[in-house]
Amino acid sequence: MTSLLDTEEEIMLRDAARGFLDGAAPVSALRANRDAGRPCDPGLWREMAQMGWAGVLVPEDAGGAEMGHRAAGILSHEMGVTLAASPFLSTAVIAATALRHAAGARARDALAGIAAGETTYALALDEGARHLPEHTALRAERAGNGYRLSGSKTFVADGTTATRVLVLARTGGVPGEAEGLSLFDIDAERAGLSRARLDTVDARDHARLDFDGVEAIGDDLLGEVDDAMRLLRPALDAGQAALAAELAGLANGVSAMTLGYLKERRQFDRAIGSFQALQHRAAHLWAEIEVTTSAIANAGRVLDETPDDATLAVSLAKARAAKTADLAVREGIQMHGGIGMTDDHDAGFFMKRARVGAEWLGDYGYHAARVASARGF
Amino acid sequence: MPAPAIEPEQFRTQISDWIMDNCPASLRNRPMSEDSIVWGGRRWTFRDDDQRLWLERARQEGLTAPRWPTEYGGGGMTRDQEKILREEMARLGAPPPLESFGLWMLGPALLAFGNEAQKARHLPPITQGEIRWCQGYSEPGAGSDLANVQTRAEDMGDHYLVNGQKVWTSYADKADWIFALVRTDRDAPKHKGISFLLMDMETPGITTRPIRLISGKSPFCETFFDNVKVPKENLVGEVNRGWDIAKYLLTHEREMIGGGARGLLGGRSLGAFIDDLDDGALNDPVIRTEAMAAEVDTLAFAMTMERYKDHAEAGGGVGNASAMLKYYGTELNKRRYELLMSAAGSDALEWDGPHGTLAAEWLRTKANSIEGGTSEVMLDIIAKRVLELPSA
Numbered sequence: 155m156t157s158l159l160d161t162e163e164e165i166m167l168r169d170a171a172r173g174f175l176d177g178a179a180p181v182s183a184l185r186a187n188r189d190a191g192r193p194c195d196p197g198l199w200r201e202m203a204q205m206g207w208a209g210v211l212v213p214e215d216a217g218g219a220e221m222g223h224r225a226a227g228i229l230s231h232e233m234g235v236t237l238a239a240s241p242f243l244s245t246a247v248i249a250a251t252a253l254r255h256a257a258g259a260r261a262r263d264a265l266a267g268i269a270a271g272e273t274t275y276a277l278a279l280d281e282g283a284r285h286l287p288e289h290t291a292l293r294a295e296r297a298g299n300g301y302r303l304s305g306s307k308t309f310v311a312d313g314t315t316a317t318r319v320l321v322l323a324r325t326g327g328v329p330g331e332a333e334g335l336s337l338f339d340i341d342a343e344r345a346g347l348s349r350a351r352l353d354t355v356d357a358r359d360h361a362r363l364d365f366d367g368v369e370a371i372g373d374d375l376l377g378e379v380d381d382a383m384r385l386l387r388p389a390l391d392a393g394q395a396a397l398a399a400e401l402a403g404l405a406n407g408v409s410a411m412t413l414g415y416l417k418e419r420r421q422f423d424r425a426i427g428s429f430q431a432l433q434h435r436a437a438h439l440w441a442e443i444e445v446t447t448s449a450i451a452n453a454g455r456v457l458d459e460t461p462d463d464a465t466l467a468v469s470l471a472k473a474r475a476a477k478t479a480d481l482a483v484r485e486g487i488q489m490h491g492g493i494g495m496t497d498d499h500d501a502g503f504f505m506k507r508a509r510v511g512a513e514w515l516g517d518y519g520y521h522a523a524r525v526a527s528a529r530g531f
Numbered sequence: 532m533p534a535p536a537i538e539p540e541q542f543r544t545q546i547s548d549w550i551m552d553n554c555p556a557s558l559r560n561r562p563m564s565e566d567s568i569v570w571g572g573r574r575w576t577f578r579d580d581d582q583r584l585w586l587e588r589a590r591q592e593g594l595t596a597p598r599w600p601t602e603y604g605g606g607g608m609t610r611d612q613e614k615i616l617r618e619e620m621a622r623l624g625a626p627p628p629l630e631s632f633g634l635w636m637l638g639p640a641l642l643a644f645g646n647e648a649q650k651a652r653h654l655p656p657i658t659q660g661e662i663r664w665c666q667g668y669s670e671p672g673a674g675s676d677l678a679n680v681q682t683r684a685e686d687m688g689d690h691y692l693v694n695g696q697k698v699w700t701s702y703a704d705k706a707d708w709i710f711a712l713v714r715t716d717r718d719a720p721k722h723k724g725i726s727f728l729l730m731d732m733e734t735p736g737i738t739t740r741p742i743r744l745i746s747g748k749s750p751f752c753e754t755f756f757d758n759v760k761v762p763k764e765n766l767v768g769e770v771n772r773g774w775d776i777a778k779y780l781l782t783h784e785r786e787m788i789g790g791g792a793r794g795l796l797g798g799r800s801l802g803a804f805i806d807d808l809d810d811g812a813l814n815d816p817v818i819r820t821e822a823m824a825a826e827v828d829t830l831a832f833a834m835t836m837e838r839y840k841d842h843a844e845a846g847g848g849v850g851n852a853s854a855m856l857k858y859y860g861t862e863l864n865k866r867r868y869e870l871l872m873s874a875a876g877s878d879a880l881e882w883d884g885p886h887g888t889l890a891a892e893w894l895r896t897k898a899n900s901i902e903g904g905t906s907e908v909m910l911d912i913i914a915k916r917v918l919e920l921p922s923a
Contacts (some may be wrong), residue, residue: 158838159845388629413918433914438914441855443642448834466830473827483881525830526823 155459158451164228167221171232174205181240181407181500184357187239193315193351193359194239196365201241203271211250211392216265218250223392223461224454227399231450234403235410237507239358241274244312247396249275249320252337252389256376264318264339276316276342277393278363285385285516287322288332292365294323299370301325303338303346306364311514313361314351316342321365327381335382338370345369355506387398388461391468394515395453398475401511402450405443405475405482408504412436413485432489439485446471446478466528473521476512483508535843540614547619553588555581569629572663573707586660589628593829596634596658599642603650604658610836610844632701633657633664636780637710640727644768644776645849653708653729665732667697667711667754667906668777675908677712678774682756684713684728689813691715691766693736695760699902703739703752707732716771727773734758746894747882782849784903785857801826801834801867805874808886812874825867832863851916858909861899868893 160168164421179198191463202208207285210226212218226247233242250268253261267273279287303323313319319342342349346368352360377385386434416427416436426432453471456464483505487494494501539802558581561567566578569586577583589595590604597613599605608616620627638657638744641650656662673679682695709730716724730737736759741749746855768776791828801806801822805812813819839856841848849856872893879893900906914920 157841157845158834218923298834341772362578413920416920424923425921430911430914430923433920434907434910434916436920437858437910437913440918441859444852444855445828445831445835445859448838449831451838452834470827470830474831522827525827526800526802526819529800529802529826530828531800531806531819531822531826 155455156450158455160228160451161275164224167225168228168232170205171207171229174201174217174234175236175238176231178241179233180236181503182240184237184503185439185500188357193312193357194241195277196315199240199242199274202242202273203269207242208246208271209250209265209269210246211254212246212265212340213254216262216451217269218265219269221492222454223457224451226392226396227450227454230396230399231403231406234400235407237404237407237503241316243396243400244277244316245273245275245395246387247359248277248393249318252376252385253339255385255388259375260373273318274316274322275318276310276312276361277389278313278319278321280309281305281307283309284389285514285520286488287335287383287390290322290324290335291329292321292323294325294336294338294370294467297369300369300374301338303340303365303368303370306362309352309514310349310361312359313363315359318342319347319363320376321363322382322386326383332383334380335386336379337376337382338374340368340370340374342391347473352377354510356503356510358510359508360510376452390515391461391464392457394472394521395450395457395464395468397452397511397515398471399450401475401479401508402443402446404508405446405479406505406510408482408486408501408508409436409439409443411501411504412489415490426489435485435489439481442478442481446474449474465524469515469516469524469528470522472516473518473525476518476521480512481510533652533702539611539615539654543619547623549592550619550623550625553585553624554625555584556886557581558585558626561595562825563627566807567626569627569660570631570663570702570705571629571660572631572705573661574705575660575663585626586628590659593889595629595660596638599654599658605654616874629660631657631660631663632666632706633662636666636784637664637729638793639783640710641767642740643779644727648764649729649767649860652752662707663702663705665700665703665706665709665754667700667703667709669699670696671698672680675905677777677904678725680712680714680725682711682713684715684726684761686715687760690763693728693730693756693761695756697754697756699751700741700754701751702756703732703754709737709754710767712773712777715773720798724771725773725777726770727766727767727776728759730759734759734761744894745897746760746891748895755777781904782853784852785909801829801870804871805862808871808875808889809878812876818870818874821870825863825870828863829867832859835859851912854912856915857903858913861896862906864899865896868896 165329167359178201206219207314208220209218210229212220245268253265281291292303294301294303305322321338321340321341323336323338324334325336346366348364350362352362354360413436416432417425419426449471453467456467486501489507491503493499534559567571569582593601593604593606597606597608597616601607634657638654641653670680670682672681682697684691684693697711709732711728711730712725713728714724715726736757738755739752742751742753743749802813805822839852841851874890875886882890
């Protein structure tokens, strides 16, 4: 397998992304969006699309940049550093990967829409408080040439802003079984689908979606009936790896802010960063971030080189990233002291997004158990 | 044996064929135990003939020091070739033919800092397993504050006169030679008056005394120097510049100690190890949870070792990050041994019980985060040199 180090091209991509995001999507932009009740900034996504980020996983013949999962991880990481809110994960990573595996002219058109920045997606998956795709109960019942979808989804990222929705629905079997699930790709404005924004701590777009006999025609079925996992598994792998990268970026972002504060804040006539109690904790955090960085790089590499066997690498990355981001934000607030508890300070934004990111697409326990199972226990 | 410039896959085939033809069957896939390590040296006795045969065959091909120049008995391999060799040895269950502080520490130091005569004299006996070396760094007053060495080497014109005491000298009672940090200038700032000196342990005035540890073993000694006359040609590098060599070796040592965590399981999962100890232990929810977390961290740490290896190979070196590898790897290793002890329950409590010497190994890991720089010193290094946090 190739090296875990960034190539020269990857370093350039990272630097370019950093430069762009520092200007276009600093943490203050997230604050402004929150204060205005806006989940994200559509103008930002248009610019990202123009730079090829929307098409990072879209094949060149569909107008994409086809840069691969390592590149997607780099972009996601950099977005995490300043908490940039965008449809990147839902659309450019998860939906694009599912559509790539669906193949066919219809999927190709959808991918072209993603690469152009015109189509955005939300993945409507979980129905309860935990990430458990197999527990899907939302029903898709045969009706004429198509289906009717009934049921509810919750914690749907980008659920109110996306133009299309990927819905995991049960066409057979019972909740708890991986068989009998199908994936539908429907217009977000379709009759019978109501979307309600959840006022989540990270101030981003999360929604509850209610399906009341929503019509899905045959063309809306992505892949084969009862075979959603063939598309969803790789899509979730890609999404989990990119989310892990975002969390690692978040850890780096809050840790840089904290280190800056340790060097500048003076108490007892000295910089607080000169106290060994704080130095050792900062050093330990840096060690954890380094170890997590390796797991993230490895996940991107495995997804690019041996994607059929990515479960271990992806879950390892997501488990590590959730834990490391948690440590980074807790240390961030504690080391900032009282100022870190105020809404005026940015540290809290990192803590809130880290909490959401830890839950989305499977929490630490979910992924650690998958690692253990892949390792034979 | 393979010529240097061949395709990696061809090299792999040749190496694995050679191992299968030459490594005695009795040594392959044998569980690691203390008597399976061959240290070599003047007074070495092999456990059995197969051990001796394996060393003789391997050293003939330069495999005891795969990357050292062939003129010193090394294998002249590239990094990639050495990696393939190690992978094939692990895959075929072939043990290292020889391990020693000469191979790990002194050899690399001489290759980097030694003169031609020193290399020609000292490297071949290391690769052949004829001379066993020990390391004389720490002193009673120089532990974490290593640069505070007080053992003196006085310039007597045609030789140095060494007086003082070292402590934690690994296997000094079994070693033939020692490489030591000695003070050659008492007036200079403490880092600037240290030199790197080689001494034959048979020189009059050198005595050793083993230290009994909590594990019941005595891998370390106190070593005393009483008017020891050392030829001047035994000083490596420049006089008073020994700290440069010490730092170089410490970086090397930290990477190695940190890397031990990866070698420990040889790719096997912690779950598999726990199952071997007690096949019901993983049903205990606390053991299971902790084992899963330790497995996650172990795999991510192994990738970190790989990433830093890649970095070093790309010419970037590892530098101060070796402190992180040492800190993380040793703390992880201690955590894993605590888990293995919990999993084995009361069966692990005998010195030589159903699980062999697990108890002694568990106790031995407690030194991991002390030797070669404590975890706290490693965190200091990261805080000051990597994170650039201010001094008090």
